[in-house]
Amino acid sequence: MKHLEEYRDQQIVKELLRHIRSMVSRSWHIMEICGGQTHGLVKNGILNLLPDEIIMIHGPGCPVCVTPIEMIDKAINLSLMPNVILCSFGDMLRVPGSSGSLLKAKAAGANIKIVYSPLDALKIAKENTEKEIVFFAVGFETTAPANALSVLIAHKSGINNYSILTSHVLVPPAMEAILTDPDHRINGFLAAGHVCTVMGIEEYKTITKKYKVPVVITGFEPVDLLQGIKMCVEQLEEGQATVENQYARVVKKQGNSRAKAVIFEVFETGDREWRGIGKIPMSGYQVRDIYAKYDAIRRFSLQDTEYTHEEKCMAGDILKGYKKPNECPYFSVNCTPENPLGAPMVSSEGACAAYYHYGYEPVNSK
Amino acid sequence: MSGKFTLQCPIPEFDFDIITIGHGSGGRLTNKLLDNGIFSIFKSEELQKRHDGAIVGVNGQVAFTTDSFVITPIFFPGSNIGELAVNGTINDLAMCGAIPKYLSLSLIIEEGMKITDLWEILAAIKISCEKSGVQIVTGDTKVVEKGKGDQIFINTTGIGELLAHSRIDINRIEPDDVVIISGLMGTHGMAILSVREGLSFETDILSDTRPLHNMTTRLIDQFGEDIKLLRDPTRGGVATVLNEIAIQRKFGIALDENSFPVDKQVRAACELLGLEPLYVANEGIFITIASQYVAEKIVHTLQEFEEGKHASIIGVIKNEHNGKVYVKSGIGGNRVVGMLSGEQLPRIC
Numbered sequence: 244m245k246h247l248e249e250y251r252d253q254q255i256v257k258e259l260l261r262h263i264r265s266m267v268s269r270s271w272h273i274m275e276i277c278g279g280q281t282h283g284l285v286k287n288g289i290l291n292l293l294p295d296e297i298i299m300i301h302g303p304g305c306p307v308c309v310t311p312i313e314m315i316d317k318a319i320n321l322s323l324m325p326n327v328i329l330c331s332f333g334d335m336l337r338v339p340g341s342s343g344s345l346l347k348a349k350a351a352g353a354n355i356k357i358v359y360s361p362l363d364a365l366k367i368a369k370e371n372t373e374k375e376i377v378f379f380a381v382g383f384e385t386t387a388p389a390n391a392l393s394v395l396i397a398h399k400s401g402i403n404n405y406s407i408l409t410s411h412v413l414v415p416p417a418m419e420a421i422l423t424d425p426d427h428r429i430n431g432f433l434a435a436g437h438v439c440t441v442m443g444i445e446e447y448k449t450i451t452k453k454y455k456v457p458v459v460i461t462g463f464e465p466v467d468l469l470q471g472i473k474m475c476v477e478q479l480e481e482g483q484a485t486v487e488n489q490y491a492r493v494v495k496k497q498g499n500s501r502a503k504a505v506i507f508e509v510f511e512t513g514d515r516e517w518r519g520i521g522k523i524p525m526s527g528y529q530v531r532d533i534y535a536k537y538d539a540i541r542r543f544s545l546q547d548t549e550y551t552h553e554e555k556c557m558a559g560d561i562l563k564g565y566k567k568p569n570e571c572p573y574f575s576v577n578c579t580p581e582n583p584l585g586a587p588m589v590s591s592e593g594a595c596a597a598y599y600h601y602g603y604e605p606v607n608s609k
Numbered sequence: 610m611s612g613k614f615t616l617q618c619p620i621p622e623f624d625f626d627i628i629t630i631g632h633g634s635g636g637r638l639t640n641k642l643l644d645n646g647i648f649s650i651f652k653s654e655e656l657q658k659r660h661d662g663a664i665v666g667v668n669g670q671v672a673f674t675t676d677s678f679v680i681t682p683i684f685f686p687g688s689n690i691g692e693l694a695v696n697g698t699i700n701d702l703a704m705c706g707a708i709p710k711y712l713s714l715s716l717i718i719e720e721g722m723k724i725t726d727l728w729e730i731l732a733a734i735k736i737s738c739e740k741s742g743v744q745i746v747t748g749d750t751k752v753v754e755k756g757k758g759d760q761i762f763i764n765t766t767g768i769g770e771l772l773a774h775s776r777i778d779i780n781r782i783e784p785d786d787v788v789i790i791s792g793l794m795g796t797h798g799m800a801i802l803s804v805r806e807g808l809s810f811e812t813d814i815l816s817d818t819r820p821l822h823n824m825t826t827r828l829i830d831q832f833g834e835d836i837k838l839l840r841d842p843t844r845g846g847v848a849t850v851l852n853e854i855a856i857q858r859k860f861g862i863a864l865d866e867n868s869f870p871v872d873k874q875v876r877a878a879c880e881l882l883g884l885e886p887l888y889v890a891n892e893g894i895f896i897t898i899a900s901q902y903v904a905e906k907i908v909h910t911l912q913e914f915e916e917g918k919h920a921s922i923i924g925v926i927k928n929e930h931n932g933k934v935y936v937k938s939g940i941g942g943n944r945v946v947g948m949l950s951g952e953q954l955p956r957i958c
Contacts, residue, residue: 247880256940288942359882465940591883602933602945 250464259469260292263476270296271479272428273472274421274564276414277435278305278592279463285597287465297472300428300564301597303417304435306382306410307334307590308558309517314410315340316548318379321408321539322353328371330364331379333357337580337589341550361393361407368397368405377539380407384438387411387528388502391509394530394537408539409530412515414438415446416526421563422454429564431475433461433468436490441506443498447486455484462490509534518586519558556585561594567606568598574605620728621645628722633752647750650731651714651738655746663746665711670771672707674698677764683730686800687815690763691733693892696818697843698767699741703822704839704895706775706829709741713766714748719758730761741820743767772826776834782858786837787904788924789897790870791824791917793817794847795889799875802882802889814874817893817916824914828897831910835900842896845949848887850896851924851934852948861930864946866939870919887936888949898926 249255275281281301284290290299303309319340322329329345336346336357349355354374358364361378368376380390390407397405414435421427434447439460447458457478461471471489478484488494506528515527530538539545555573560566568574568587578584580596587593623645631638648656655663676697683690695712702709714734718727738745800816821841828836842850855862871879871886879886893916899907904922911917934946 251939253940286944287938287940288944289940292940292942465938600945600947602935602947 247464250462250466252466255466256292256469259466259473263297263469263473264294266480267294267296267476268480270298271430271476272298272300272564273431273433273475274300274302274429275433275461275468276302276304276418277438277463278308278590278594278597279437280304280433280435280461280468281594282592282597283463283465283468285601289465289468293472297476301561301568301594302432302564303421303517303520303562304383304414304438305562305587305590305592305594306386306412307338308562308586308593309412309520310335310338310381310410310586311516311518312341312550313516313547314381314408315344316550317540317545318408319343319345319348319353320545320548321377321543322348322355323351324375324543326373327375327377328354328356328367329377329379330356330358330361330367332359332381334589334591335379335381337583338586339583339589341548361390362396365393365396365402365405368402372404374404376405378405378407379410381410383412383414383435384441384506385435387506387510388441388499391505394509394534395505397537398534406537406539406542407530409510409528410515411510411528412517413512413526413528415450416523417517417520418450419454420520420523420526422450422456424563426565427563429456431457431479432459433471433475434458436460436462436467436494439488439490439494439498441499441502444486444488444494444496451484451486457484458486460486460488460490460494462493517562519556519562521559558585558587561587568595569603569605571595572605575599576605620725621649623724626724628718628720628724628727628752630720630752630754632718633750639750642750646728646731647748650735651745653744653746655744656748661747663711663713665746665768667710667768667770669773672702672705672769672771673767674701674705675764675766676701677762679759679762680801681759682801682804683726683760685804685816688818689730689733690761691730692737693816693818694763694765695734695737695741695743696820696892698765699743699820699822700841700892700895702767702769703820703825704777704841705769705771706777706825706836706839707769707771707822708826709743709767709769709820709822711746711768712738712743713764714745715764715766716748716750717758717762717764718750718752719760720752720755722760727761730763737820741822772829774833775829775836777836777839779838779854779857781834781837782854782860782898782926784860784926784928785901786898786926787901787922788851788862788864788926789899789904789907789911790847790894790921790923791821791897791911792894792919793870793872793875794842794891794894795875795879795886796872797892798846798889799878803878812874812878814872814878817891819893819916821893821895821916824911824917825895827910827914828907832899832903832907835903836897836907837900838896838898840896842891842894844890846886846888846890847896847923848885848934848946849949852946854898855934856932859931861927861932862924862934863927864924864934864936866936868921868923870921887946901925
């Protein structure tokens with residue numbers, strides 16, 4: 244905890260803010276990729292402390308928000324099967340599918356258990372051999388190693404009643420998808436520190452070269468965030484576009500090679516649908532054929548459900564940074580955490596949830 | 610702590626080791642459970658009369674409250690559902706500005722519950738009542754089929770004598786009044802979470818469930834009408850209670866994050882799980898809103914109690930940002946603290 248306090252030091256924060264103010268010469272749009280960073284900015288009041296020229300755009304890095312409706316529906320359907328125990332991270336439970344959520348399914352009698360780790364789900368599998376245990380494996384590159392590891396352990400220890408419902412997404416393809424959108428207005432990125440802890444920083448070099456935008460690998464504490472912003476603004480003011488590593492105390496250039504080996508043993512890259520954004524090529528992980536029996540979609544022959552597309556939620560515009568959450572006409576009026584129209588309002592990393600929770604008032608959308 | 614209860618109250622001879630549906634039938638089995646169990650452990654005069662109700666005397670105005678306890682797990686670090694059921698209702702009376710006197714005890718037991726577990730809970734109830742000087746004067750025992758309950762649900766209803774000079778009234782709160790917290794926040798909730806199925810993590814955090822009426826009585830005795838409100842921030846935590854007050858009175862409440870008393874382990878566990886101590890449930894602390902000019906004295910008075918040694922001023926009532934609770938963050942930024950929506954659910958990463 245002592246280590247953490249250093250990254251919340253008020254004096255260092257003041258100094259960083261002073262530095263940013265002194266060098267900014269024009270307005271810059273900087274996207275923080277990760278929802279955890281968005282919450283860090285909002286929770287600590289950093290958005291209100293930054294100079295007006297620095298406009299933070301809240302990126303798509305909220306795994307709960309981008310998990311497609313079809314996948315939520317599949318999880319709900321699985322959870323209602325009599326012999327299935329569905330294990331999930333807590334913040335997936337409130338996310339609305341095409342009709343209802345896992346929380347509502349739970350109230351209707353579905354067997355859903357909240358776990359912190361897929362390894363806890365494996366434990367449940369060992370204790371309930373007569374049941375099928377499905378772990379809802381969502382997340383970015385961060386949660387992929389543990390999810391893959393759970394499959395490897397199940398495979399090696401002969402656990403035959405365990406599978407994962409995979410909805411893994413990847414950061415770099417999403418950044419490219421945003422940058423190729425002609426309407427984007429992003430000048431620089433704060434990349435997600437924990438994603439890079441696993442994957443390293445090499446894959447961002449392609450992006451900085453191709454799109455001429457600086458990328459700063461950034462942590463999550465107030466001092467991290469402000470240092471990241473400062474480094475990004477420095478590059479922008481000097482006309483640079485390189486990958487810099489603010490989070491060097493954790494992130495190594497090559498990432499975590501053991502974690503990557505586990506990921507690629509179990510998963511391969513494939514196209515992936517992002518809720519609110521659409522299909523992005525090669526932007527997710529899927530279970531390799533040799534581990535097909537641990538893939539819940541194939542194990543239970545799950546089909547896509549048919550539903551009428553939600554039109555009210557403008558999550559796509561928010562996740563791509565075109566709109567601030569409180570510019571949505573439904574924000575805090577028709578869409579609240581208790582009665583959400585879309586995922587960003589309920590996820591703990593969702594930008595709408597951050598704005599709502601920390602008291603932002605709705606503004607008229609232009 | 611729960612182990613201690615059993616030692617002090619040796620379990621009587623029962624010719625059954627689990628509760629069956631017959632124990633709720635009203636017949637012989639019920640009587641065996643009541644005679645050897647409930648009546649033998651709780652020796653209040655009123656209870657021994659075995660009437661359906663109790664006749665009790667109180668001085669002056671009466672405070673009256675009821676609460677049901679459905680906690681999972683029923684045994685948790687530092688205590689169990691029995692002690693919680695007694696202290697919870699005692700504290701609701703204390704928050705009215707009353708001295709707790711009498712409780713009812715209603716048990717809804719799930720078929721199959723172990724007698725040893727039930728006894729441990731009853732022993733905890735007995736000891737907690739003795740410690741606080743309250744008596745159980747009436748009660749009820751029902752048994753539900755397996756799967757229709759969660760081992761045991763407990764309802765307690767309480768009666769207390771209002772302190773004559775108590776002027777607890779939310780409408781007396783005005784700008785510049787201060788918000789004082791009596792102890793460390795978030796301890797009970799994290800103790801429970803640390804042993805929830807699927808979430809277990811290693812920690813020494815113990816529930817802080819305790820009666821609070823000794824501290825509240827002292828405050829009212831000493832500061833009288835300057836104590837304007839007493840609230841125990843149980844479910845939804847400190848944030849939810851303060852939001853209720855801000856909304857009801859249409860004032861703003863300004864908090865200072867650096868002043869929040871939180872145990873190091875609780876803070877670390879919250880960090881790991883992505884939870885905020887402000888929203889975590891408490892059982893052993895209260896919040897008082899009081900006149901500004903006695904604020905420091907109140908803190909000193911609370912700190913004279915072992916359970917009040919972390920008492921601290923955490924905020925001020927303002928006539929701006931009305932209806933909102935806002936906090937100055939550790940780094941000097943401001944943010945609004947909303948009400949908890951639903952249960953706090955652990956996050957992904």
